Amino acid sequence: MSEAPAAPPSASADRAHAQGIDLLLRPPEPRAGWRLLPARVGALCAVELQKLRHDRTELYTRAVQPALWLLIFGQTFTRIRAIPTGGIPYIDYLAPGIIAQSAMFIAIFYGIQIIWERDAGVLNKLLVTPTPRSALITGKAFAAGVKSVVQAVVVIVIAAVLGVALTWNPLRLIGVAVIVVLGSAFFSCLSMTIAGIVLSRDRLMGFGQAITMPLFFASNALYPVAIMPGWLQAVSRFNPLTYEVDALRGLLLGTPAHLALDYGVLLVAAALGIAAASSLLGRLAR
């Protein structure tokens, strides 16, 4: 029980306190009402950017897979001309789908991350701050969005290098960023919701693998919805990835898109995802 006795006192504590702690005696004034949510979202997004600034390894390694999709799958199917793309090269048609896929893969990781944070005590420490659970989940969802936007920039640059004719209109690119943030917010919340149900990293990894590829293939990322069998078309209509890819294609390539519907679906999906993940967050704290 009593192991090694404590060592004799040192002078470091006295030295530290000689420097003054007047600010640490005064609690900060609480933010009220609507200002609380953006403040928490901003704090958690800043953390993601700080981590990316210190270690960009993940950014580079995550760029490999989309590059291979565009380089191998995109260039090969451009030659085969097997998939109707409405008159644009297949690699151009594919690029927005790969951007959405990269963003989804990053977001799906957030469920595993929140379980890791629970095991490391980080989640409990955040839950003991004056942060409503919905604000914490919203913060994490938007942090996933910020990380995905950075990744999307990398994929857009790769696509441009491979000759994909993307728009450089700043307004459209802002629209792309908003779509990526909303899509990532939904998929990160889906993942955190599953985390709140299964509660263990191993189970969640199984679920993650089980849902990620079906979500990808049951969308218009690789091929148009019109050439899918009827049952898959029905599934794709409930898949937010379909709306994300539709909007990205419309914004980046100028193909016909249903932008109002796409933004609306993704906004509602993100809101429902935040509500579901917030309601289950308490299970992770126990």
Add this chain to the structure above:
Amino acid sequence: MTDAIACTGLAYAFGDTRAVDGLDLTVREGEVFGLLGPNGAGKTTAIRCVTTLLPVPPGMVAVLGHDAARDRMAVRRLLGYVPQQLSADQGLTGRENVSLFARVFDVPRRERAARVAQALAAVDLTDAADRLAGTYSGGMVRRLELAQALVSAPRLLILDEPTIGLDPIARTGVWEHITAVREATGMTVLVTTHYMDEADQYCDRVGLMHRGRIRALGTPVELRQGLGERRGASATDPLPSLEDVFRDVAGSGLDDTSGDFRDVRSTRRTAQRVG
């Protein structure tokens, strides 16, 4: 004076297991209170109830007069919490780690940098503030977590096994900073520990918890004297140690009952990471 913590008949069960079973506990404002007990005694569950992590019915837990069920946000604003695990983010610098908690406690931008600097200085981490926390020693990470908790000027600091796995010098360093901060701010400190010598040396009062309830309560000297009297020791005999009191309260058979697999795994992981 309002009590820092008042638990009245606090009970919490995980399925059929009653982790906390009718806990009555009062922690006075400004004191360092040690909550001791074997693994599985219910210490961490009790702390989770006090910190609002676990839901409790109204009237069971009050923190500085605020009910933990009805007024959660007010309770959280009064708390600084350091969990047992090493919870600082290794991918951020010390300054960024503390700054995150300044932001989530609504420290305004104009005073954030100064407040973060003071919190880091209070735990003697100014020189290492811009290094990644992943490069810190175990003792430095503990002090960084203390700075994270201090940046919001809490009135109640809750530390769950703050020195687990640390070497004696690092343990002393952590306790010196806790003591110095407490003296400078007057905040209340609730700490759990397995190290009886630490409880004896640094805590004003201790509560020995076993099977979900407080089994002995008082200053370390009172508890040791009480055991000595029960054993019929004379005035010239040396006082029993706090560890003797612990064994007297918890009894034998601890090896078979204390702590489940998850408790032990968590403790070992923390010890491994700081070691």
